[in-house]
Amino acid sequence: MRLTLRVWRQRNAADEGAMSTYQVDGISPDMSFLEMLDTLNERLILEGEDPIAFDHDCREGICGACSLVINGDAHGPERTTTCQLHMRSFRDGDVIDVEPWRAAAFPVVKDLVVDRSAFDRIIQAGGYITAPTGAAPEAHATPVPKPDADRAFEHAECIGCGACVAACPNGAAMLFTSAKVNHLNVLPQGAPERGTRVLDMVERMDAEGFGGCTLAGECATVCPKGIPLSSITDMNREWLRATAKGARR
Amino acid sequence: MWDSTVGKKAVMAASGLIMLLYLVAHMIGNLKVFFGPGEFNAYGHWIRTVGEPFMHYGWTLWIIRVVLVAAVVAHATAAYQLSRRDIRARPAKYVHKKRGSDYATRTMRWGGVILGLFIVWHILDLTTGHVHTGGFQEGRPYQNVVDSFSTWYGNVIYIVAMLALGLHIRHGFWSAAQTLGAGGRARDRFLKAAANLLALLLTAGFVAVPVGVMTGVVS
Numbered sequence: 001m002r003l004t005l006r007v008w009r010q011r012n013a014a015d016e017g018a019m020s021t022y023q024v025d026g027i028s029p030d031m032s033f034l035e036m037l038d039t040l041n042e043r044l045i046l047e048g049e050d051p052i053a054f055d056h057d058c059r060e061g062i063c064g065a066c067s068l069v070i071n072g073d074a075h076g077p078e079r080t081t082t083c084q085l086h087m088r089s090f091r092d093g094d095v096i097d098v099e100p101w102r103a104a105a106f107p108v109v110k111d112l113v114v115d116r117s118a119f120d121r122i123i124q125a126g127g128y129i130t131a132p133t134g135a136a137p138e139a140h141a142t143p144v145p146k147p148d149a150d151r152a153f154e155h156a157e158c159i160g161c162g163a164c165v166a167a168c169p170n171g172a173a174m175l176f177t178s179a180k181v182n183h184l185n186v187l188p189q190g191a192p193e194r195g196t197r198v199l200d201m202v203e204r205m206d207a208e209g210f211g212g213c214t215l216a217g218e219c220a221t222v223c224p225k226g227i228p229l230s231s232i233t234d235m236n237r238e239w240l241r242a243t244a245k246g247a248r249r
Numbered sequence: 250m251w252d253s254t255v256g257k258k259a260v261m262a263a264s265g266l267i268m269l270l271y272l273v274a275h276m277i278g279n280l281k282v283f284f285g286p287g288e289f290n291a292y293g294h295w296i297r298t299v300g301e302p303f304m305h306y307g308w309t310l311w312i313i314r315v316v317l318v319a320a321v322v323a324h325a326t327a328a329y330q331l332s333r334r335d336i337r338a339r340p341a342k343y344v345h346k347k348r349g350s351d352y353a354t355r356t357m358r359w360g361g362v363i364l365g366l367f368i369v370w371h372i373l374d375l376t377t378g379h380v381h382t383g384g385f386q387e388g389r390p391y392q393n394v395v396d397s398f399s400t401w402y403g404n405v406i407y408i409v410a411m412l413a414l415g416l417h418i419r420h421g422f423w424s425a426a427q428t429l430g431a432g433g434r435a436r437d438r439f440l441k442a443a444a445n446l447l448a449l450l451l452t453a454g455f456v457a458v459p460v461g462v463m464t465g466v467v468s
Binding site (some may be wrong): 097 | 256331345394420423431
């Protein structure tokens, strides 16, 4: 396959940045999108150019490190992570635009790499259980009804990649935050901190400069893990419940 | 409540629902215009006498007006502040543009501005009579309505605003349910259908009046 790539190049956070055009040849349809970028980078290194910086780690769709807005879609045209997106989703001769996640809370570090530590700070605000749990407990010690376990797991699937923020017209982190809140709030282990968790995490989310939710639904459309839009509704309910109860540390 | 994006959105949802409730009553009242000047004018008088003798003449109407003004102010202020925040949160646009959400969702902000301006016009036209054409007559709402919709611009302003209203309700009602935590997977289809039905009924009900005047059914 022969492709034309238009890639966002930005030397550092202070640099203005612009799209640069590259021709790539000899691409196999079985390559992942990241392998295609590796191929281009190998050539750029040989030519003495600065390779394109992009985030990646496990390359099997479970770590949440890879990002990239491809032709306007977070993680590209398939509902998966960029590392699991294969070149067979494109056609020979295609022009592909590759851009970083765009949000005020996710500043560009270099090229396609953005700083997503705002997500870490939301987790630090309440995305955990305070009680020391030690080793894995005996499975029957705390019974969890099957529907609750399923709901918790559905939300626990969130890998924190930030595609929801990238796709949101308001740069909101509602889907991420709601997945993390609901994951713990539906389980008995998360119940004692149910109220403070949602209030603290939403407060942190606002403080990080993310936008608000207008229920455009773009986040759930791009989410590689299929976190549903109703997750946000559930978090709103948790937040209103906690506020009505006056849950505060 | 007001300090959080989630809380501010809840205020917006609640104030929107108050206005929606009023609109349903307002539309039903409007339709009395099709039963002649006697019934319509009597209805206009009745609104002022509701609650008598407990309430003095006009008190109930003024209470409704105060609640509505509070709802409009809360709704618009929250919308303005949240919109400012949303725009700041996404300073850089994507080079590769994509048409995302549906028309109703994308037009919520400007549609809201249009509705705000329309409310001002509407009150100056049919409540105070300042911009009314054909000599505004206090206590004769039937004649005032006919006069208003006898001008082309009166019809255009009104019908455009009602179409904007329909779109606003289509996304707004469903959104309000999600914001107040009342939605969910099981109820989603029902809520979407209810939003569409409300939007359609209100738009049709309101637009029926200028159409009635234009076609001579109301004269």
